[in-house]
Amino acid sequence: IPAAHDIPAVAGASLRVPLVTGGDIGYANLDHAASAPCLDAVRDAVDEFLPWYASVHRGAGFASQVSTRLYERTRDVLRRFVGARRTDTVVFTRNTTDSFNLLARSLPRHTTVVVFDTEHHAALLPWQGPNVRRLPTPRTRLAAVSAVDEALADAPQGPRLVVVTGASNVTGELLPVAEIAAVARRHGARIALDAAQLAPHRRISIKDLDVDYVALSGHKLYAPFGAGALIGRADWLRAARPYLAGGGATKLVTEDAVVWNDGPERHEAGSPNTVGVYALGVACETLSRNWDALVAHEQALLARLRKGLEGIPGCAELQLFDAPVDRVGTVSFVVDGFDPGWLAAVLSAEYGIGVRDGAFCAHIAAKRLIAVTGGEGRQAVRVSLGLGSTEEHVDRVVLALRQIVARGARWEYAKVDGRWAP
Numbered sequence: 001i002p003a004a005h006d007i008p009a010v011a012g013a014s015l016r017v018p019l020v021t022g023g024d025i026g027y028a029n030l031d032h033a034a035s036a037p038c039l040d041a042v043r044d045a046v047d048e049f050l051p052w053y054a055s056v057h058r059g060a061g062f063a064s065q066v067s068t069r070l071y072e073r074t075r076d077v078l079r080r081f082v083g084a085r086r087t088d089t090v091v092f093t094r095n096t097t098d099s100f101n102l103l104a105r106s107l108p109r110h111t112t113v114v115v116f117d118t119e120h121h122a123a124l125l126p127w128q129g130p131n132v133r134r135l136p137t138p139r140t141r142l143a144a145v146s147a148v149d150e151a152l153a154d155a156p157q158g159p160r161l162v163v164v165t166g167a168s169n170v171t172g173e174l175l176p177v178a179e180i181a182a183v184a185r186r187h188g189a190r191i192a193l194d195a196a197q198l199a200p201h202r203r204i205s206i207k208d209l210d211v212d213y214v215a216l217s218g219h220k221l222y223a224p225f226g227a228g229a230l231i232g233r234a235d236w237l238r239a240a241r242p243y244l245a246g247g248g249a250t251k252l253v254t255e256d257a258v259v260w261n262d263g264p265e266r267h268e269a270g271s272p273n274t275v276g277v278y279a280l281g282v283a284c285e286t287l288s289r290n291w292d293a294l295v296a297h298e299q300a301l302l303a304r305l306r307k308g309l310e311g312i313p314g315c316a317e318l319q320l321f322d323a324p325v326d327r328v329g330t331v332s333f334v335v336d337g338f339d340p341g342w343l344a345a346v347l348s349a350e351y352g353i354g355v356r357d358g359a360f361c362a363h364i365a366a367k368r369l370i371a372v373t374g375g376e377g378r379q380a381v382r383v384s385l386g387l388g389s390t391e392e393h394v395d396r397v398v399l400a401l402r403q404i405v406a407r408g409a410r411w412e413y414a415k416v417d418g419r420w421a422p
């Protein structure tokens with residue numbers, strides 16, 4: 001594991017949380033896949049920027065010029081971060097969900113959309129109607145590529161879009177994006193990459209992967225909530241009805257006509273989230289300087305975690321694919337005889353560990369992957385690693401699960417408002 005000083009520091013490393021058993025303990029945040037803690041570098045940069053923020057695009061004052069410059073400059077930061085083509089546009093959105101809804105509203109009429117049904121709801125639900133082909137995700141990467149190939153071969157002529165995630169938010173497994181992109185290209189289709197889970201963990205390149213669009217969220221990239229981006233081909237977006245109508249999206253408004261902007265502002269009406277966008281840019285720049293150490297850190301912890309989970313009686317990991325594949329530090333599992341929500345509650349209340357339980361906004365994936373383990377439920381526990389994770393956190397969650405399973409479910413927890421509580 002690389003030394004701690006080789007990887008960017010995150011805020012919250014010294015947070016302490018109360019235990020029901022008395023006293024407090026250092027918080028083990030093992031929920032990076034939901035939202036990652038803020039990088040120290042981001043916090044410092046935002047601190048410095050806060051006194052300066054002022055109206056973007058709309059003010060002549062010096063502070064407005066600073067804000068506008070930083071906001072616009074961040075488009076280039078994002079472009080570099082995802083290895084975009086020179087002609088790609090960068091639209092700032094709220095998050096990945098917002099980015100895909102924007103893309104969905106910008107599709108030419110009668111676009112056929114091909115998507116695996118195990119995707120996160122953000123990448124699954126924006127596409128609705130008779131032109132959507134939902135594919136069950138096969139159990140091998142090769143079959144996944146073939147399934148897209150066949151779906152595109154069967155699709156009617158006209159615009160086509162494949163939507164695929166880079167890394168599963170349930171299992172952390174990487175999907176064969178470059179291979180699917182090659183198939184899409186052969187059929188003249190476009191491809192959109194859900195990079196919400198991949199971008200915080202691996203360098204991505206639009207050019208190398210040969211994808212058309214990338215969607216990502218700042219809060220998963222170690223920046224605060226509220227800023228994300230859609231990056232990619234400009235033509236469909238330029239031709240589309242503005243996603244938000246209002247100030248900033250127009251070139252000219254007269255009594256009886258509106259001339260909309262052609263650039264990314266077309267879809268960004270209203271005063272933008274300048275601080276959030278700036279924070280997202282700083283996070284991207286910080287991660288870009290540290291990929292090797294970051295990946296080594298996470299992979300070492302992931303191996304330690306998976307080895308530990310193997311030793312827990314009745315514990316079964318969820319997997320998309322039968323054969324082992326490259327993956328980021330996210331692991332979901334079920335433990336025979338234990339309610340996932342109850343397990344997560346005990347991990348929090350008695351061990352100071354934050355994990356996620358449930359179906360992870362990917363209901364079809366959760367149900368199907370649990371069935372592969374022989375289970376019948378729809379919910380699991382997810383442990384997800386990142387820059388804030390340490391060996392101690394991993395060892396603590398493994399030891400905690402071992403102890404909890406050994407003692408069995410106890411009555412001291414009850415469901416309150418649908419959640420387990422001590």
Ligand code: PMP
Nearest residue numbers: 095096097120122169196197217
């Ligand atoms: N796609 C994936 C793979 C995700 O994990 C998430 C967040 N859980 C999203 C999309 C949606 O991200 P956001 O909630 O930031 O819009």
